[in-house]
Amino acid sequence: MAEIQANNLLSKIASGDGHGEESAYFDGWKAYDKDPFHSSKNPLGVIQMGLAENQLCVDLVQDWVVKNPSASICTPGGVDGFKEMANFQDYHGLPEFRNAVARFMEKVRGDRVNSDPTRIVMSGGATGAHELMAFCLADPGEAFLVPTPYYPGFDRDLRWRTGIQLLPIETLSSNGFKITKAALEEAYNKAMEAGIRVKGVLITNPSNPLGTVLDKDTLVLLLTFINHYQIHLVCDEIYSATVFSDMPNRFTSIAELLEDGEVPCNRNLIHLVYSLSKDMGFPGFRVGIVYSYNDAVVNCARKMSSFGLVSSQTQHLIASMLSDDQFVDKYLSESKKRLATRYKFFTWGLSMVGISSLKSNGGLFLWMDLRRLLQEPTVEAELSLWRVIINEVKLNVSPGSSFHCSEAGWFRFAFANMDDKTVDVALRRIRSFMVKGEEAAAGDKPTVVAKKKKCWQMDLQLRLSARRLEEVMSPHSPLPLSPLVRTRT
Amino acid sequence: MAEIQANNLLSKIASGDGHGEESAYFDGWKAYDKDPFHSSKNPLGVIQMGLAENQLCVDLVQDWVVKNPSASICTPGGVDGFKEMANFQDYHGLPEFRNAVARFMEKVRGDRVNSDPTRIVMSGGATGAHELMAFCLADPGEAFLVPTPYYPGFDRDLRWRTGIQLLPIETLSSNGFKITKAALEEAYNKAMEAGIRVKGVLITNPSNPLGTVLDKDTLVLLLTFINHYQIHLVCDEIYSATVFSDMPNRFTSIAELLEDGEVPCNRNLIHLVYSLSKDMGFPGFRVGIVYSYNDAVVNCARKMSSFGLVSSQTQHLIASMLSDDQFVDKYLSESKKRLATRYKFFTWGLSMVGISSLKSNGGLFLWMDLRRLLQEPTVEAELSLWRVIINEVKLNVSPGSSFHCSEAGWFRFAFANMDDKTVDVALRRIRSFMVKGEEAAAGDKPTVVAKKKKCWQMDLQLRLSARRLEEVMSPHSPLPLSPLVRTRT
Numbered sequence: 010m011a012e013i014q015a016n017n018l019l020s021k022i023a024s025g026d027g028h029g030e031e032s033a034y035f036d037g038w039k040a041y042d043k044d045p046f047h048s049s050k051n052p053l054g055v056i057q058m059g060l061a062e063n064q065l066c067v068d069l070v071q072d073w074v075v076k077n078p079s080a081s082i083c084t085p086g087g088v089d090g091f092k093e094m095a096n097f098q099d100y101h102g103l104p105e106f107r108n109a110v111a112r113f114m115e116k117v118r119g120d121r122v123n124s125d126p127t128r129i130v131m132s133g134g135a136t137g138a139h140e141l142m143a144f145c146l147a148d149p150g151e152a153f154l155v156p157t158p159y160y161p162g163f164d165r166d167l168r169w170r171t172g173i174q175l176l177p178i179e180t181l182s183s184n185g186f187k188i189t190k191a192a193l194e195e196a197y198n199k200a201m202e203a204g205i206r207v208k209g210v211l212i213t214n215p216s217n218p219l220g221t222v223l224d225k226d227t228l229v230l231l232l233t234f235i236n237h238y239q240i241h242l243v244c245d246e247i248y249s250a251t252v253f254s255d256m257p258n259r260f261t262s263i264a265e266l267l268e269d270g271e272v273p274c275n276r277n278l279i280h281l282v283y284s285l286s287k288d289m290g291f292p293g294f295r296v297g298i299v300y301s302y303n304d305a306v307v308n309c310a311r312k313m314s315s316f317g318l319v320s321s322q323t324q325h326l327i328a329s330m331l332s333d334d335q336f337v338d339k340y341l342s343e344s345k346k347r348l349a350t351r352y353k354f355f356t357w358g359l360s361m362v363g364i365s366s367l368k369s370n371g372g373l374f375l376w377m378d379l380r381r382l383l384q385e386p387t388v389e390a391e392l393s394l395w396r397v398i399i400n401e402v403k404l405n406v407s408p409g410s411s412f413h414c415s416e417a418g419w420f421r422f423a424f425a426n427m428d429d430k431t432v433d434v435a436l437r438r439i440r441s442f443m444v445k446g447e448e449a450a451a452g453d454k455p456t457v458v459a460k461k462k463k464c465w466q467m468d469l470q471l472r473l474s475a476r477r478l479e480e481v482m483s484p485h486s487p488l489p490l491s492p493l494v495r496t497r498t
Numbered sequence: 499m500a501e502i503q504a505n506n507l508l509s510k511i512a513s514g515d516g517h518g519e520e521s522a523y524f525d526g527w528k529a530y531d532k533d534p535f536h537s538s539k540n541p542l543g544v545i546q547m548g549l550a551e552n553q554l555c556v557d558l559v560q561d562w563v564v565k566n567p568s569a570s571i572c573t574p575g576g577v578d579g580f581k582e583m584a585n586f587q588d589y590h591g592l593p594e595f596r597n598a599v600a601r602f603m604e605k606v607r608g609d610r611v612n613s614d615p616t617r618i619v620m621s622g623g624a625t626g627a628h629e630l631m632a633f634c635l636a637d638p639g640e641a642f643l644v645p646t647p648y649y650p651g652f653d654r655d656l657r658w659r660t661g662i663q664l665l666p667i668e669t670l671s672s673n674g675f676k677i678t679k680a681a682l683e684e685a686y687n688k689a690m691e692a693g694i695r696v697k698g699v700l701i702t703n704p705s706n707p708l709g710t711v712l713d714k715d716t717l718v719l720l721l722t723f724i725n726h727y728q729i730h731l732v733c734d735e736i737y738s739a740t741v742f743s744d745m746p747n748r749f750t751s752i753a754e755l756l757e758d759g760e761v762p763c764n765r766n767l768i769h770l771v772y773s774l775s776k777d778m779g780f781p782g783f784r785v786g787i788v789y790s791y792n793d794a795v796v797n798c799a800r801k802m803s804s805f806g807l808v809s810s811q812t813q814h815l816i817a818s819m820l821s822d823d824q825f826v827d828k829y830l831s832e833s834k835k836r837l838a839t840r841y842k843f844f845t846w847g848l849s850m851v852g853i854s855s856l857k858s859n860g861g862l863f864l865w866m867d868l869r870r871l872l873q874e875p876t877v878e879a880e881l882s883l884w885r886v887i888i889n890e891v892k893l894n895v896s897p898g899s900s901f902h903c904s905e906a907g908w909f910r911f912a913f914a915n916m917d918d919k920t921v922d923v924a925l926r927r928i929r930s931f932m933v934k935g936e937e938a939a940a941g942d943k944p945t946v947v948a949k950k951k952k953c954w955q956m957d958l959q960l961r962l963s964a965r966r967l968e969e970v971m972s973p974h975s976p977l978p979l980s981p982l983v984r985t986r987t
Contacts, residue, residue, distance in 0.1 A: 020636050022633055028798075074571070075577050081570050083563045140805055145512045170633055290585065291585075309517075318784050320782065
């Protein structure tokens with residue numbers, strides 16, 4: 010018997026591959042980890058554009074921290090609170106933390122919603138929050154519907170240890186990846202036919218990877234749909250403060266629509282996932298939040314939060330920081346401004362070489378349309394192009410297939426996790442890649458880009474000279490020629 | 499169909515009571531929460547003796563913190579690290595954190611083991627670590643054997659969301675609650691007969707609630723047993739630095755025995771759970787550690803750690819603090835000294851009123867023998883006495899039944915989560931309770947204590963006068979008469 014057992018010492022979860030780390034999304038990270046770009050120490054390394062991080066306003070936070078020593082239990086001004094914080098283990102969280110986070114959530118929702126601090130439940134980042142939701146709402150084998158493309162981590166967060174399923178709601182580029190009633194019904198009916206019980210719909214608003222926000226009509230559609238079937242709606246709004254413009258749609262939280270009361274809906278079905286990882290740029294601090302309108306879920310989620318409470322040291326800091334109205338207001342407005350500038354600069358630079366992206370107004374990334382560069386519209390071709398981008402252009406970007414996108418040729422480029430100089434280098438590499446492709450096309454070299462010669466020639470902007478492009482793209486940081494160009498010419 | 503679904507909107511986990519918050523252990527906490535003792539603001543309130551917290555050396559930590567401003571990213575000296583820390587999200591953890599924790603684990607194990615930093619996996623406290631272990635090692639329905647009495651939280655941590663079972667290994671007071679081969683075999687065979695697959699044994703060393711450490715013979719027995727059946731051994735050693743004496747047994751980590759190699763054993767079966775909540779007194783910081791000798795488990799646990807990573811702000815602080823050898827050495831020796839003093843003072847005070855406890859040399863609590871005060875040796879009688887202690891004596895202590903103890907009449911009294919003055923108040927309340935009982939016995943009032951008159955009279959020490967007791971117990975903090983006595987006389 011001992012021998013039989015030795016063959017399966019571990020659990021099925023541990024023996025299986027449900028974590029999904031084999032996805033291309035994570036492969037790209039590994040490539041970056043092996044050879045990370047550094048402007049002086051490793052200028053030929055891989056630039057990390059696979060990481061949706063918000064590093065544009067950290068200076069504001071640092072200033073605040075130094076000016077507010079009592080926010081830390083590790084300063085002479087704050088150390089009197091050390092003992093209380095070190096020992097604090099109430100899973101309700103510090104009252105001042107819950108109050109400050111609730112108020113912050115109201116602010117990033119344009120003060121059009123009320124957030125009740127007693128509904129704030131802590132979790133280990135949004136990662137923990139999503140798993141917690143899945144454990145609360147569904148049994149193994151039951152399913153959530155998720156519009157594609159969606160964040161690859163959901164497969165780990167919601168499915169891995171819970172045994173629930175995620176079933177796609179297909180969207181298409183032809184209408185800007187909007188969720189339609191037909192697609193919702195189709196996904197639901199498909200599950201029913203397969204004998205799978207649908208327990209809810211999971212949306213991300215603003216969307217990762219699209220960077221778009223859901224318009225009001227779509228939110229109404231979703232509320233009506235889930236209320237009709239009496240299934241849950243989990244709304245991941247972790248990018249809500251990254252919305253830098255009201256065009257084409259202003260950000261509307263599901264909370265706003267619910268509180269308006271326009272659409273009749275069972276409130277017990279509505280749950281928000283929030284976090285400070287994206288909106289404040291603090292992924293390391295692991296501040297995840299579940300905010301549910303369902304009392305039983307709040308109660309159960311709070312008990313589950315014991316598995317991923319926020320460090321009291323961090324609760325204390327966040328409570329102080331987010332209670333400072335003046336700071337928060339300044340941070341939010343400055344952050345929008347800087348994200349808008351970065352977005353414009355990046356999309357402009359790309360348009361100069363004929364690359365377009367989905368029009369968006371939130372998130373920390375672009376959803377780039379590289380379909381023209383594919384040899385054929387398949388996932389295989391997309392991954393071939395992705396390998397070239399990783400290994401030759403040396404940019405870690407994320408292929409659409411890793412987001413379960415139903416169309417091949419889309420890529421997510423993160424743009425807020427680097428400084429201006431690194432953006433310059435990235436844009437030059439892209440330019441160089443495209444120019445090389447054009448030259449190869451002229452000389453009939455069989456490269457990926459050359460094979461797409463016809464498409465290229467349709468794009469007049471491509472004919473901009475490299476010189477002009479450089480002038481246009483880098484007004485503020487005149488770098489030498491791209492290192493990639495230098496080493497290859 | 500919508501109606502049918504509305505009846506079970508939530509998961510079975512959320513609808514069930516697997517969390518175990520209805521246990522008396524947690525009821526006591528609630529009683530405390532409603533009416534917490536404070537020396538000046540609420541002197542008649544409930545004293546929290548249900549909380550195994552280590553507050554005796556927080557002054558040393560505070561001193562260190564103020565002297566080491568660069569350990570915090572929230573000081574002018576450390577703020578340069580803010581950006582890196584805020585953005586740090588590698589689930590391997592900061593290298594300096596892993597190194598420092600590994601070294602600390604070696605120190606608290608008397609430098610008789612090697613801890614490999616690459617095996618350090620983070621989790622959300624020991625709570626998260628235990629769940630993580632259960633997810634890695636067993637499938638729903640499978641079981642771990644656990645010697646009783648054991649920490650009530652295990653029912654939540656290991657069973658609730660994983661669906662695994664905990665089956666008791668019975669121990670008895672007659673041999674000091676030691677684990678015997680017969681009890682191990684009995685528990686294993688009982689499971690087999692019930693068709694339950696046993697996946698491992700879970701031990702706590704030092705024991706919570708006993709405060710004892712496992713002697714080497716018992717560790718050898720356990721290693722031999724689990725190796726014979728090729729099942730896992732999870733060793734919770736979160737109290738290892740609370741061992742304040744080598745008598746009656748010095749603390750031996752399972753790691754020490756394994757590395758000695760005396761007992762042949764498959765290393766892949768051995769896993770440690772560790773934390774800084776007890777040994778450093780930082781439960782609020784949520785630093786849990788899984789340390790496994792099995793590479794596949796390390797790998798899987800690391801992936802699971804995404805659900806409960808330690809805040810990078812806290813990792814940074816802990817890395818700096820535990821890298822300071824001089825501080826760590828001083829802290830460990832001073833902590834032992836203060837715990838020993840508190841233990842001696844508390845047990846002495848209790849012995850003065852004829853209450854004895856299990857001889858122990860670790861933990862932050864006493865395992866108190868109140869069997870003589872029970873009307874009959876049943877759980878019901880134990881809970882009756884417990885209600886009197888909570889509601890009349892106003893001490894939140896934890897009844898043995900909440901620890902699944904197989905004998906009625908044992909109670910856990912935590913003693914390291916309060917200052918000396920509060921210990922005085924607690925001891926006076928106990929004394930007053932006992933004296934009242936004696937008086938009632940003399941007047942034949944039908945109180946719990948009176949009914950045990952015979953037992954009392956067997957204990958000569960009880961006849962100490964209240965005056966003498968006061969002199970003996972409070973040499974350092976002459977308090978007025980117990981408020982409980984004052985208000986009732």
